[in-house]
Amino acid sequence: MAIHTLPWHEAPPAGCRGGAVSVGNFDGVHRGHVALVEELRRQAAAIHGPAVVLTFDPHPLQLLRPDSYPPPLTPPAERARLLQAHGANEVVVLRTTPDLLDLTAEEFFERVVRGQFDARALVEGVNFGFGRGRGGNVDTLAELCRRDGLGLVVVPPLQLDGEPVSSSRIRSALQRGAVAEAAACLGRPYRLTGTVGVGQRRGATLGFPTANLERTETLIPGDGVYAGRTWLPSPLAPPGRGVGGEGFWPAAANIGPNPTFGENARKVEVHLIGFQGDLYGSELSVDFIERLRDTRRFGDVNELIAQLRTDMDQAREITR
DSSP states (O other): OEEEEEETTSOOOGGGSSSEEEESOOTTOOHHHHHHHHHHHHHHHHHTSOEEEEEEESOHHHHHOGGGOOOOSSOHHHHHHHHHHTTOSEEEEEEOOHHHHTSOHHHHIIIIIIIITOOSEEEEETTOOBSGGGOBOHHHHHHHHHHHTOEEEEEOOOEETTEEOOHHHHHHHHHTTOHHHHHHHHTSOEEEEEEEEOOOOHHHHHTOOOEEEESOOSOOOOSEEEEEEEEEEGGGOOSEEOSTTEEEEEEEEEEEEEGGGTEEEEEEEEEETTOOSOOTTOEEEEEEEEEEEOOOOOSSHHHHHHHHHHHHHHHHHHHO
């Protein structure tokens, strides 16, 4: 099992050829994507080949319509890792270029799917689009596969609470602050990663020091206060233990402005409950578990401190 990042016209390693292939962006690697990868593995086993996921970086919209490209749900490296963790034998990330995006659907099928990957079967979702201007769809792909004698399985959308699971649904839920709905669609809590920068240090004077998360690559949930788990490397001796030597601290995260102190800038401030130490410059990841309340203006500092204590108690109870 491996992850490969290649120029789109470069031949992949031999272990990526002759198998079942699924092509897509897979933003978020949500439960619908996981169902697709599971089907991919079944088809790969049937033809005795590898299960290959083919994805792209950057997202095509970043080149075609950069002004309308929404923040992603997962960075490229994390997306590839999750696809592999859910069962893909090989994950190939093709570098997106204008000449790749200029290929027609048939050219992409002939040159990439058949020529470079020697695909023997394909697995896609019902909304799959490919080629210049997304000129090809699953019907186009079905005709191309019939012509060349390839198997094609079209996986229906996974339904949750009567609605299909999709990256756009997850993005909408996060923007509304509905992190529990997003987690149900993802199959895991939504994670935001960034670097701890220097803030106003006001939290420390109130008895609730915060890590100000900067340089985030992915979508920031809507304004509010959240209960979460903050992941740190094991040398920082966190109280909860995860996989791979990581550990977590229960946390309360505030997203938005600070109206009590007249600050309008939107920030991500995370208080690690019980943590003492210097995190400046460290990479920090926050899993969003539950939204606790709106951000709001408080009458005075004492009222704010009382609310912060309530927030910490709730966050500790929810994330333990």
